[in-house]
Amino acid sequence: MKDLNYQLKQLCQRNREGSYSTQANRAFALNQIANQLHSMGYRGMTTQSLKPKHVDALVAHWVGERMAAGTIKNRMSCLRWWAAKVNRQNVVARSNAFYGIPDRQFVSNDSKAVSVNEESLAKISDDRIRMSLELQQVFGLRREEAIKFIPAYADQGDRVRLKASWTKGGKAREIPVLTPEQRSVLNRAHRLAGSGSLIPAQNTYIQQLRLYERHTACAELTVAPVDRLLPQLEESTVLHQALSSHDSGLLFSGVWTPDPAYLNSLLWQQLTPSDWQLWWHMIGAYRAIKRLAYDTGLSGWAADEFSCDVVE
Numbered sequence: 001m002k003d004l005n006y007q008l009k010q011l012c013q014r015n016r017e018g019s020y021s022t023q024a025n026r027a028f029a030l031n032q033i034a035n036q037l038h039s040m041g042y043r044g045m046t047t048q049s050l051k052p053k054h055v056d057a058l059v060a061h062w063v064g065e066r067m068a069a070g071t072i073k074n075r076m077s078c079l080r081w082w083a084a085k086v087n088r089q090n091v092v093a094r095s096n097a098f099y100g101i102p103d104r105q106f107v108s109n110d111s112k113a114v115s116v117n118e119e120s121l122a123k124i125s126d127d128r129i130r131m132s133l134e135l136q137q138v139f140g141l142r143r144e145e146a147i148k149f150i151p152a153y154a155d156q157g158d159r160v161r162l163k164a165s166w167t168k169g170g171k172a173r174e175i176p177v178l179t180p181e182q183r184s185v186l187n188r189a190h191r192l193a194g195s196g197s198l199i200p201a202q203n204t205y206i207q208q209l210r211l212y213e214r215h216t217a218c219a220e221l222t223v224a225p226v227d228r229l230l231p232q233l234e235e236s237t238v239l240h241q242a243l244s245s246h247d248s249g250l251l252f253s254g255v256w257t258p259d260p261a262y263l264n265s266l267l268w269q270q271l272t273p274s275d276w277q278l279w280w281h282m283i284g285a286y287r288a289i290k291r292l293a294y295d296t297g298l299s300g301w302a303a304d305e306f307s308c309d310v311v312e
Helices: 003-014 020-039 052-064 069-085 118-122 127-139 143-147 180-193 205-218 226-232 238-245 248-254 273-296
Strands: 159-162 173-176
Touching: 003 020, 003 069, 020 052, 020 069, 052 069, 118 127, 127 143, 127 180, 127 205, 143 205
Parallel strands: none
Antiparallel strands: 159 173
């Protein structure tokens, strides 16, 4: 590992501001920045070596690669964070306009949310996952908020309160209860979860999240359109059959893997060598698409060809 990469990693580990995802994204971006500086000929740098010429070179490189304005601004934020931690704030200009970085588009005319209706909910066989989706629908909750929802804590009569540990950015918030439909959903959530969470006692959040992802994929409630995925799968595979028939139960009964997201690692099934090969090809392709989208600032899917409203 190069000196700058190592020192930036240490800097991130000593300064853990923000949520876990924010910390991870910052560490990844700074590692990329260190690699880019090295490839541009700036060798032997340390965290204290940051100078205006380095910032100018990075911005020129990003603009030359036609990165999205939002991606460039996110990386500038990481540069400012780095500069502040080593007491070199003046190295990076306070305004992005100084570098000629265009304004990002905060509001898009294309919806990136998925609408949930009775037909979609009927495809969800897990009661707790279905309740999380209903809470997202009537209260506009984010995915993590809906999965971690504790009715006994959240329901305050005329409002719903969300813990800081559930929310994006770790900021607690409240949502008013305004309609009979919202009250009905809350009452059913109480009956389902009792005094506990919508996450079953035997599962962790990550396990419940994986279960949520599988159910919503089979119900076509994801931003990856099933009609694009199916042509890439052999019709004889369990995954193709489960997605085409919207049968998540078929997926769970037909795929055997030590899966902590279902029945707490108690469910086992056997995959054929061809199934394993297909599975790993899909994972590799997904990761490559996600990394390319992150690096270029592009969306992984064309937003104008489908609509989405609830699922993140």
